[in-house]
Amino acid sequence: SQTIHQWPATLVQPVGSPLSLECTVEGTSNPNLYWYRQAAGRGLQLLFYSVGIGQISSEVPQNLSASRPQDRQFILSSKKLLLSDSGFYLCAWSRARTEAFFGQGTRLTVV
């Protein structure tokens, strides 16, 4: 069966510090991979999605970047965090035109 792992679960970082959130998928190959951000009481904003190694599509211009160095690994990064980067970050995977499966999320607080 397929599983998705996302870590860390919580993170507190100072403004201006770098960020690296990692997501890995097991039990499938060539998945579509997604990074979402969710502000408190709000919906899920699609940040990045990837259909293959090295292929990243950015949905919203921002202080973040994503990379896919391996087929089942998706990394969300920032060189310098802003206060506005705080939120709940979710990684997900899917097959084309099927439901997406989500990780448990990372709650990031930038202080």
Added chain:
Amino acid sequence: GESVGLHLPTLSVQEGDNSIINCAYSNSASDYFIWYKQESGKGPQFIIDIRSNMDKRQGQRVTVLLNKTVKHLSLQIAATQPGDSAVYFCAETGRGGGSNYKLTFGKGTLLTVNP
């Protein structure tokens, strides 16, 4: 850009009643719709889906209705239980390049079930 939105941000029902959560979408090219349930502090979980060639689909205690004419989607939960309390999102697939699709979410509806 086009997005998926919801009519009501909150819904409160009595235990045992039926719940109806509504969703409006604007991308006429969307052909696959999904309902997710998200409990506090967790990632969304799949509930039920429907493709655009269908008007209705039923699952266990849940039914999704799709009205393509008015671009409206609804989730019906029968005999709502306290464990159904959560935020419910509708999502739609828009073309994301090639044969793959990105998934766009609405703002969510908070369902509260009163005992």
